[in-house]
Amino acid sequence: xxxxxxxxxxxxxxxxxxxxxxxxxxxxxxxxxxxxxxxxxxxxxxxxxxxxxxxxxxxxxxxxxxxxxxxxxxxxxxxxxxxxxxxxxxxxxxxxxxxxxxxxxxxxxxxxxxxxxxxxxxxxxxxxxxxxxxxxxxxxxxxxxxxxxxxxxxxxxxxxxxxxxxxxxxxxxxxxxxxxxxxxxxxxxxxxxxxxxxxxxxxxxxxxxxxxxxxxxxxxxxxxxxxxxxxxxxxxxxxxxxxxxxxxxxxxxxxxxxxxxxxxxxxxxxxxxxxxxxxxxxxxxxxxxxxxxxxxxxxxxxxxxxxxxxxxxxxxxxxxxxxxxxxxxxxxxxxxxxxxxxxxxxxxxxxxxxxxxxxxxxxxxxxxxxxxxxxxxxxxxxxxxxxxxxxxxxxxxxxxxxxxxxxxxxxxxxxxxxxxxxxxxxxxxxxxxxxxxxxxxxxxxxxxxxxxxxxxxxxxxxxxxxxxxxxxxxx
Ligand code: HEM
Ligand SMILES: *[C@@H]1O[C@H](CO)[C@@H](O)[C@H](O)[C@H]1NC(C)=O
Ligand SMILES: *[C@@H]1O[C@H](CO)[C@@H](O)[C@H](O)[C@H]1NC(C)=O
Ligand SMILES: *[C@@H]1O[C@H](CO)[C@@H](O)[C@H](O)[C@H]1NC(C)=O
Ligand SMILES: *[C@@H]1O[C@H](CO)[C@@H](O)[C@H](O)[C@H]1NC(C)=O
Numbered sequence: 001x002x003x004x005x006x007x008x009x010x011x012x013x014x015x016x017x018x019x020x021x022x023x024x025x026x027x028x029x030x031x032x033x034x035x036x037x038x039x040x041x042x043x044x045x046x047x048x049x050x051x052x053x054x055x056x057x058x059x060x061x062x063x064x065x066x067x068x069x070x071x072x073x074x075x076x077x078x079x080x081x082x083x084x085x086x087x088x089x090x091x092x093x094x095x096x097x098x099x100x101x102x103x104x105x106x107x108x109x110x111x112x113x114x115x116x117x118x119x120x121x122x123x124x125x126x127x128x129x130x131x132x133x134x135x136x137x138x139x140x141x142x143x144x145x146x147x148x149x150x151x152x153x154x155x156x157x158x159x160x161x162x163x164x165x166x167x168x169x170x171x172x173x174x175x176x177x178x179x180x181x182x183x184x185x186x187x188x189x190x191x192x193x194x195x196x197x198x199x200x201x202x203x204x205x206x207x208x209x210x211x212x213x214x215x216x217x218x219x220x221x222x223x224x225x226x227x228x229x230x231x232x233x234x235x236x237x238x239x240x241x242x243x244x245x246x247x248x249x250x251x252x253x254x255x256x257x258x259x260x261x262x263x264x265x266x267x268x269x270x271x272x273x274x275x276x277x278x279x280x281x282x283x284x285x286x287x288x289x290x291x292x293x294x295x296x297x298x299x300x301x302x303x304x305x306x307x308x309x310x311x312x313x314x315x316x317x318x319x320x321x322x323x324x325x326x327x328x329x330x331x332x333x334x335x336x337x338x339x340x341x342x343x344x345x346x347x348x349x350x351x352x353x354x355x356x357x358x359x360x361x362x363x364x365x366x367x368x369x370x371x372x373x374x375x376x377x378x379x380x381x382x383x384x385x386x387x388x389x390x391x392x393x394x395x396x397x398x399x400x401x402x403x404x405x406x407x408x409x410x411x412x413x414x415x416x417x418x419x420x421x422x423x424x425x426x427x428x429x430x431x432x433x434x435x436x437x438x439x440x441x442x443x444x445x446x447x448x449x450x451x452x453x454x455x456x457x458x459x460x461x462x463x464x465x466x467x468x469x470x471x472x473x474x475x
Contacts, residue, residue: 023298026307026423033122034149034300036308038131040389041379043118050379052114056140056224062106063217065224066114067136068197069107071283074133075193076103077126078286079162083180086292088158092125096157102164105203106215126151130287139380140196142226143280147381148288148296165207165243165253169260172253180289185282187265190257192279194220195230199242207242207251218242220254228275231266234258302387304328305340305411305421307428315395321347321404323394326376327411331386338413342368343392346410350403350430357406365396404430 024031033044041050052059053066062069073094081089098108111132119125127149134147163175176186198219201208210216220241221230233239234254243254258266269275288296309324327340344366348357370390378388398404406429408422422428 024301024303024424025426026428030122031300032303032306032308035303035306037118037123037379038134038147038300039302039379039382039387040377041135041381042377044120044122045117046375047118048377049114049118050135050139051377053136053139054380054383056226058224059107059110062110062200062215063219064107064197064200065136065140066110067140067226069105069111070114070129070132070136071193071196072105072107073111074129074287075189076108076162077129078289079175079179080158080160081179081289082159083178089289089291090126090130090151090287091154091158091291091294092129092151093154093156093158094129095125096154100160100162102160102162106200107197123149124151124153126153126290133283133287135380136196137226137279137283138384140224140226142195143276143283144381144384145280145284145287146299148299150294150296151290152294154291163253165204165251167253169256172257173260180285181282184261184265187257187261188269188278189282189286190254191231191266191269191275192282194241194243194254195226195228195275196220196224204251206248207246226276226279228270228272231269231275234266235263235270302328302382302385305409305419307423308391310407310428310430312398313395319398319400320395321398323407325392325394325409327390327392329388329390333413334386338417340390340392340411340413341370342366342412343394344410344412345394345396345407347407348405349399350405352402354402355405363396365394367392367394 026032037043037049040048042048053070056065056067058064059066059069074090076097077092077094078090080093081087094103094108095112097103098112115125115128115132119128123131130151131147134145138144161175161178163172167175173183173186176182176189181189198217199208201210201216201218202212205212208216208218218240220243221227221233222240223229230239230241234241234244239245241254242251244252244258246252269278290296304327306326306328307323308326309322311322313320313322323345325343327343329339333339344364346362346364348362349355354361371393373391373393376389376391382388406427408420408427411419411421413419
């Protein structure tokens with residue numbers, strides 16, 4: 001928290017506030033937490049989960065991008081969807097199925113360990129598995145897959161039926177059909193998956209015949225990137241994909257699948273543009289396969305101007321209103337110098353004669369430069385959107401008897417470019433979220449009087465109580 005902003009003044013309100021149509025309105029703790037996770041990669045415990053997949057980083061000791069492991073576990077969870085009765089799909093049942101032969105893989109335990117502490121009341125384990133695919137794919141230069149939350153976790157194992165590399169084509173085709181994918185979609189989906197990572201000797205010793213215990217990963221396409229290299233290498237027969245090149249035809253899973261339609265589908269995916277377009281659609285469908293009755297919410301979208309915190313605090317014996325704003329800076333903002341550079345906050349009193357600004361006058365306070373914090377990260381999703389963030393903190397002294405009612409902002413990218421930020425027309429309102437509780441406090445002592453102040457505070461999305469001793473400066 002910084003010192004008080006310079007300006008504290010009474011200003012005049014000009015006319016009605018603009019209203020803008022927007023689905024999101026503050027406060028919406030669940031949406032705000034999901035949005036932060038998706039775009040900052042940070043969960044509600046401040047764990048920066050996506051730091052380990054940034055720039056398609058490899059897992060130490062495994063040779064595989066973290067993204068590959070996250071994508072594979074999502075596929076394995078989703079693969080046992082049954083389109084006939086709408087059971088299975090992305091429901092985190094894979095957590096109960098990890099000892100099955102069909103789920104062998106060094107990436108499974110590492111992925112579940114990554115996700116371990118990040119599921120909570122806002123993010124189910126299955127939403128987290130879906131997020132892993134969204135972050136992972138885009139972190140390796142692949143398409144940005146829209147993320148819709150709302151998956152519900154299974155409480156027990158589901159059916160068997162994840163495809164295995166020794167299975168005949170007709171069985172693989174039937175397994176994909178049950179998952180809801182036809183033959184050409186099966187071919188594409190395998191190509192989309194097998195652009196990341198590879199096969200480990202320790203997981204499939206009959207396919208990668210290098211003795212352990214040292215883990216050796218044979219990459220599918222020799223690139224870490226999510227790209228069409230594997231398709232091109234297949235078509236011009238330079239591929240190193242062990243599920244194609246293995247001599248034992250039993251394990252030539254990808255060869256069987258890729259050539260099952262005379263190479264028509266593979267030929268149609270032989271450019272990064274075509275590949276990304278096809279994979280974006282299929283992977284989105286894959287992560288959105290959920291059991292009947294589970295209703296996914298709308299896509300989580302970036303909140304360009306976000307009130308990340310609004311709370312009362314006590315600073316140097318003074319009750320203050322402490323507000324933290326996160327403003328997105330897009331690539332276009334950067335090139336046109338349109339990033340938010342200053343913010344003015346306005347508010348009406350909650351109580352007393354100026355409650356609700358009856359005379360059209362509001363209090364205001366301005367900050368003319370972003371506050372230097374290091375707590376807003378950029379997830380692979382924001383990175384791919386070339387979007388970063390700036391933060392502003394406003395800390396203003398508040399007369400406790402008047403409190404803070406509705407508040408709103410002007411943001412400026414230049415002194416002449418004012419944007420009214422009023423929560424989609426509603427204004428921001430603390431209502432019952434911030435409550436001054438004078439009757440719970442007490443005044444004690446003589447000479448210097450100590451006030452015991454109790455304030456109910458909305459802090460991000462929790463209710464906390466601040467219990468503070470205030471020295472009355474007048475005595
Ligand atoms: C017939 C279907 C498939 C078979 C038989 C199959 C088989 C395999 C095998 C044997 C591995 C090696 C795993 C390890 O050594 O840990 C592997 C890795 C992988 N598979 Fe598949 N797969 C299939 C379809 C898919 C699909 C549809 C996707 C995703 C859309 C996918 C994504 C991956 C990824 C990303 C890896 C690399 C994992 C890593 O490097 O840790 N696979 N697959
Ligand atoms: C898929 O669901 C149908 C309908 O409930 C059922 O008859 C069939 O056996 C299921 N398939 C598998 C592989 O479980
Ligand atoms: C499979 O579905 C796609 C749409 O994703 C469609 O274009 C294609 O014709 C279908 N292929 C087969 C073999 O049914
Ligand atoms: C095969 O395709 C790959 C990927 O595009 C390319 O790098 C390689 O030069 C091609 N090789 C031949 C022999 O055409
Ligand atoms: C499909 O492509 C593979 C690999 O390039 C090749 O070996 C095979 O002959 C092709 N099959 C057809 C029917 O074109």
